[in-house]
Amino acid sequence: MHRRVGWIRDNGGVTTTRPVIGVLALQGGVAEHLAALERGGAVPRPVRRPEELAGVHGLVLPGGESTTMTRLLDGFELFEPVRRRLAAGMPAYGSCAGMVLLGSRVLDDHRGRGGADSATPAVGVRPLAALDVVVRRNAFGRQADSFEADLDVEGIDGGPVHAVFIRAPLVEKVGSDVQVLATVEPVGQGPAEPGGREPHRPDPDGAPAEASVGTIVAVRQGPVLATAFHPELVGGDERVHRQFVQMVRAC
Numbered sequence: 001m002h003r004r005v006g007w008i009r010d011n012g013g014v015t016t017t018r019p020v021i022g023v024l025a026l027q028g029g030v031a032e033h034l035a036a037l038e039r040g041g042a043v044p045r046p047v048r049r050p051e052e053l054a055g056v057h058g059l060v061l062p063g064g065e066s067t068t069m070t071r072l073l074d075g076f077e078l079f080e081p082v083r084r085r086l087a088a089g090m091p092a093y094g095s096c097a098g099m100v101l102l103g104s105r106v107l108d109d110h111r112g113r114g115g116a117d118s119a120t121p122a123v124g125v126r127p128l129a130a131l132d133v134v135v136r137r138n139a140f141g142r143q144a145d146s147f148e149a150d151l152d153v154e155g156i157d158g159g160p161v162h163a164v165f166i167r168a169p170l171v172e173k174v175g176s177d178v179q180v181l182a183t184v185e186p187v188g189q190g191p192a193e194p195g196g197r198e199p200h201r202p203d204p205d206g207a208p209a210e211a212s213v214g215t216i217v218a219v220r221q222g223p224v225l226a227t228a229f230h231p232e233l234v235g236g237d238e239r240v241h242r243q244f245v246q247m248v249r250a251c
């Protein structure tokens with residue numbers, strides 16, 4: 001299989017191979033993902049040019065700002081090459097802004113035009129449509145712009161994952177092929193904080209008929225994994241990256 005060509009052999013090629021996994025290195029938390037991938041069993045490579053993309057077996061899209069990353073993907077002439085590799089089945093993992101970019105439809109935060117329940121498409125974000133999900137950017141209210149939580153993530157053994165959320169998105173709607181791996185407690189159930197904004201509520205426009213709507217923070221569809229949180233910021237726990245490395249190996 002041509003995909004396996006170039007895998008780096010650990011020692012003598014007897015036991016393990018380490019897939020080459022790229023990190024989209026235009027903006028955001030690149031170094032942290034490179035380090036977590038290395039610890040998680042991959043050979044990490046920053047990707048800034050189409051030629052670099054051609055040499056990787058999988059790609060991580062880091063956190064940052066999805067509007068800025070959209071512009072840079074265009075500017076570095078990477079949008080189409082990345083979109084094509086994804087459409088051809090390249091494994092990918094997106095965290096936070098990376099999750100936003102991997103979605104099929106992206107809604108603006110609740111402060112955007114239209115109010116809390118708005119289905120306004122996010123201005124300036126062009127999603128890569130590798131995941132059949134609707135994602136809302138900046139979905140948590142000001143009282144919870146950034147927070148941390150211990151989450152059970154399906155497929156990750158060894159106890160909850162410590163999840164760091166920074167102006168994080170939420171998945172509001174999933175297609176039938178999408179597996180929900182983790183949810184958080186619904187936000188906005190209590191009264192709004194004094195002076196705070198209206199809390200987020202799920203998209204009323206065709207939301208899925210499951211109780212977890214508005215709470216989904218990790219999903220997988222085939223070779224594509226996405227988390228609203230940043231496991232790369234938690235030193236000493238590479239389980240999510242290790243899981244992605246396994247997904248790349250399995251392809």
Ligand SMILES: NC(=O)CC[C@H](N)C(=O)O
Pocket residue numbers: 062063064065066067095096097098100137138166167168169
């Ligand atoms: N930590 C992050 O990646 C933040 C994501 C950012 N709010 C966005 O929409 O793109």
